[in-house]
Amino acid sequence: MPKIKDIPKIDRPREKFLQKGSDALSKSDLLAIILGSGIKGKNVRQLSENIIKKFGKNFLNITVDDLLGISGIGQAKALQIVSAISLVKRFYADEKTSEIIIKNSQDVLSLTCDLRDKKKEHLVCLYLNARNSLLKKEVVSVGLLDKALLHPREIFYPATELNAASVILIHNHPSGDSSPSEKDNQIVEKIVQAGEIMGIPVIDFIIVSENDYFSFHEKIKGPSKNIDYVADGIQGTLFAIFEVKKPDYEITAEKIQENYFYIPQVKENYIQLHNRRYIGNKHKLIEWIFSIINKECSGNSFADIFAGTGVVSAVATKHFEKVLLNDFLHSNYAIYRAFFGNEAWDKNKIDNIIKSYNNIYGDDIEDNYFSKNFGGKFFSKNSAKIIGFIRENIEENKNNLTEREYYMLIASLLYTADKIANTVGHFDAYFKKEFVNDSFFMKPIDPIDVQEISIFQEDTNVLAKKIKADVVYIDPPYNSRQYSRFYHVLETLTKWDKPKLYGVALKPEPENMSDYCRANAKEKFAELVRYLDTKFLNNPCLV
Ligand SMILES: C[S@@+](CC[C@H](N)C(=O)[O-])C[C@H]1O[C@@H](n2cnc3c(N)ncnc32)[C@H](O)[C@@H]1O
Structure with missing residues (x-):
């Protein structure tokens, strides 16, 4: 039996490793290095080959007892092998579970301290999942930051690839001054708006210098506020707390001109179903959606189970x-x-009530629940007084109205409130500017004539077990932001239970928090599809 010293030096495992690296070694060579020496009658290479051959693919699950069954392997050698395997397994396990959760700007700064002393400007993006766990840290650009040169694609393309729920941007100022320049402000606005359109919100934009930092998130929230990105169960985003304009974008989907689409005519003196601001509403995509439904699906019944505005x-x-x-x-x-x-209603009665509401002046009425909470914030003081007064009046007159009339008046009020609200379109924040729209003017709604309709207000996964439809249109929320929190003012105005309100955005206790905005959305979605009794489902990733 040749001893290891009889093998030419270059072919001995240790020497081979040192000269050519680990990739040049076979599994038995690597094991030979761990074992170090052979036993009587078997050199270390043969011993290793025997072990690798005997356990093959099961090698990683070898136990000390298994190894003791091999002649010549004692406890010391068995422990050497099993410990090496356990050590590697332990590191892999740590890698899999070492999650980095980004809670606030301090977590971001500790991840990006290398940026502070860079001589050139860098823009780094942190891609996060729905639990704010770090998916990837990537340098997006090096060199002077310029709005004209930086395309949102560079940030959001990797975000879509990674299935990121949100992003945080960090930029360094080698000058030593961390305050945002005019260019920084323009870039933040551009990226924040792009993120809003993409449904991948920008949570923060942080500028670091050698000894200082500036966080847009903290700056906007104010020094006394909780600086955590997720507060009150809601993910703070720059779009929600920033005073940015509503994005002025056009849907570029190809328009399909077919005359079977129902596009509501503009009626000046009436409110139409789509005349409201609502995140994720499909009004602008409706032709495209129905061109597909009409081509791909057939049947008599249709269920819109996450209906939102109801335009679909x-x-x-x-x-x-x-x-x-x-x-x-x-x-x-x-x-x-x-x-x-489809319940009865009296058009003259509704028109007359609304006419009388339009003759109310804020100065003539007392403060009320709505104006005390929302006046001078989400609405002008005057408009808030009128809205609160009207809502109270609808409730007081409930017995003189049919159910349909009651809801028609509430709907008119909701649309009017949305139109004059001092917001970007939802109620997570209000503009902090002085001027607020003070032109309260209520219009009646323009109801839609329908044959047979069923209206529900239920959690979709509960409803799914009870319904049956040929076509089911599924349009759940796409990110961690809860609709019930975005539209809390409209919820409070509808329920009129005058709840206690909390925080800067004056929100009530959480209600109707959707699992589709949480980490278990995938399981909920699988459950929903299992429960549904239908022939056709849309793919919510597409529409
Ligand atoms: C993307 S929006 C739907 C938009 C709608 N297709 C439109 O065109 O206006 C998602 C809607 O799902 C509702 N929603 C979220 N989770 C829900 C749940 N578990 N059960 C019922 N509705 C839910 C939200 O209130 C929101 O209106």
């Missing part, structure tokens, strides 16, 4: 005999009952 259902009523719509928000339910309900 409105068009569905023109193509399907039976339509079902559902959303768990109180305000959406009231709007559906108003627009789609």
